[in-house]
Amino acid sequence: MLPHARRVFDGGTDNDMFAWNCLLRGYAREGGDADALHDFFARMPSRDSISWNTVLSWCVANGEYDEAIAVFREMLVSHECQPDRVTLVSVVSATAYLGALALGLWAHAFYVFENAAVKMSLDTWNAMLAGFTANGCSARALELFTRMESKGLVPNKITFNSVLNACSHGGLVDEGIRYFERMSRVYGIEPDIAHYGCMVDLFSRAGLFEKAAEIIQIMPMGPDASMLKALLGACRTHKNLQLGKKAGHRLIEAAPNDHAGYVLLSNIYALDGNWGGVHKVRKLMLDHGVLKIPGSSSVELNGVILLTLHKCC
Structure with missing residues (x-):
């Protein structure tokens, strides 16, 4: 039946959303035929909730749980x-099979949030903002x-922490600057170390190291380990080796027991x-008695989530 339906569909000149979804x-x-399904879905000129839910349900029904999360x-x-x-039924099912507790809890919270008659709790809004940010949905946040x-x-300090994080992860430099300024100018919220850290991360990810250095200089407090780690990681990505060496040594001074700096x-x-x-860095690490923490990965076997540790190299 499906090949006949496809021939009729391909012969149509004005297929609407109902026809595409059917x-x-x-x-x-x-x-x-997973490839045929995904190819057809990708070719759709527009998609509604029925379109997305069809693919999500298929992924869960066929054990493609990672794919279901990616589609979501x-x-x-x-x-x-x-x-x-x-x-959200499909997403919660997929996360349950994968053992992705954090995403499952957030999906459940989203369900409750969107169906609540009254959404007056700032904590609820902050939780949803954090969820969008954690899932890489900066624009939605x-x-x-x-x-x-x-x-x-x-909004409060927690709200702006999520907003600035969303700007950082999304590469939204101008928006981040605007929200950072609005925080104090409009709402009278003085930025703390977390907000300054978001701005350093925002500028560092974008390769704007002069602006990142300016933020560190104007802060009323010294940079913490998280801020230096973000700066150092960006220096490695953008190959700013001179600044990276300075940031690296400062990070080791700030957190001598953290293997990441070394x-x-x-x-x-x-x-x-x-x-x-x-x-010299590796010797310094050994002298301080710091060991690199082994990497780990989750493996599902017969419905049970196992934790496999990998040796350090």
Whole structure:
């Protein structure tokens, strides 16, 4: 039946959303041809909640749980429609199988949030902002912040921490500057170390190291380990080796028991071809009795989430 339906569909000149969704559901019911389903879904000129939910349900039904989470995140970023009950049932099911507790809890919170009759709790809005930010949906987080303001809610420090993080992760430099200024000018909130850290991260990710240095200089407090770690990581990415070495040594001074500073600084020296520097950093690490924490990965076996540790190299 499906090949006949596809021929009729391809022969049509004005297929509407109903026709597209009918054929998409046909591919989903067939169950076997994942490529055909995803290809057809990708070709849709526009998609509504039925379209997204069809693919999500197919992913869960066929054990493609990672793919279900990826589709859900794509849905959030696409702005085509809001998740509904059917969406979130699929997402919670996928996260349950994967053991992704944090995402599952957030999906459940989103469900409750969007269906609540009264949304007056600032804590609830802050939780949703943090969820969007953690899932890489920076634009959605900023949209939610605008909705929050339109409801007359007054943001607090936690709100702006999520907003600035969203700007940082989304590479939204101008927006980040604007929100940082509004925080004190409009709402009278003095930035703390976390807000300054977001700005350093924002500028560092964008390769704007002069602006990052300016923020560190104007802060009423010294940089903490998290801020230096963000700066050092960006220096490695953008190959700003001179600044990276300075930030690395400051990070080790600030957090001598944290293995990350030694590893990042060692990487900076390696990028510079300075193997003597690499050796000195590794010796310093050993002298301080600091060990690199083994990496880990989650593995599902017979429905049970196991934790496999990998040796350090």
